[in-house]
Amino acid sequence: MRAARKYDMEAVQRHLADELVKFAEQEPLRVFAVAFDLELYEICRKAAKLSLRKAICQSERVPLELGSLPSPVFYQLMRYRTRCTEAAQEVLTNLRWVLTQILGRKGNKIVTRLRHDYVQVSYEWPALWIWFRCTSCLPHCDKLVPFSGAAEHTPRMWWKEYVDRVWYALEGRPVGSVSGEMNIFEPSIRRAVTCTVCAPDAYKDLKEFSEQLASRIDKAVSMVGQPVNVYSSK
Known part of the structure; x- marks a missing residue:
């Protein structure tokens, strides 16, 4: 060269x-x-x-x-990786979008009614993921409350375990594609199909969710600045 x-x-x-x-x-x-x-x-x-x-x-x-x-350049590269990891994991740290921004789901609609000067927000059940609709299998202890006035929805444990696996995988590889990898995806499906309520929709819903999650992770990472400022490295 x-x-x-x-x-x-x-x-x-x-x-x-x-x-x-x-x-x-x-x-x-x-x-x-x-x-x-x-x-x-x-x-x-x-x-x-x-x-x-x-x-x-x-x-x-x-x-x-x-x-x-040069050491300063390598440091910048590692800092870039850290910032990307933080941005990717933030998508999973704040999960309000799971209830309020469900993209492309049939029947998804937020119904608002004015009652005594306040707005009550509710969700059509067909639009919610199966891990929120199910009340049969083991739940996760945390409740997701997207914003004031919304009903509480407690996800099933198998879904929360999936989210946790994605979160830890992002530590090593902050890219959206990890959300669909079989070692991340399959354990939760195996657990979900043991529930008669979750079994019919678990694969379809989790597959759709993993794709939306991947897109959000990649978008968040793309917002991180340039990997290396070459001018400050010379």
Whole structure:
């Protein structure tokens, strides 16, 4: 790459940059380090975002390419990862949207009635997820109260365990796709189908919920700033 720059071989530079990008999905940290060394900062940012899909320190061996990375840059990269994790987990920390913003669910409607100068809010039962409709299997102890005036809804334990697994998975990989991974998804389905009330709708509802959750997580992470401020790193 440096030789191509020295002799103004732009076509070769573009080709080498394209080849480097191809490796970013499998080896994002290595590509990040190489791209930073070559001052390919746009590739740096892409590699940093792709690195969120992989847990840090999966390998026992330190990638050799990281040896050339300045400590302040590596620190920025780790801070970026921390901010992304916090943003992703916040989606699950504040679950009001689970009741108030159910996207695309048939029959979903918030009914408001004025009674003595206040608004009473209620939900159509067909619009609620099965883990709220069911009152048969083991409940979770917490009640979700989306806002003042709304009825309390206690979710089933199998759903809360699913949410907890997603939350912990985001510690290592703050990306929405973890919400649909089988080791996260399947244990709750296995538990849900033991309940005669939950069984018919558990898979469908949890699948739909996991997709909406993934979208929200990815949107939250996308709002985090640039992975690395290259100008403050020089």
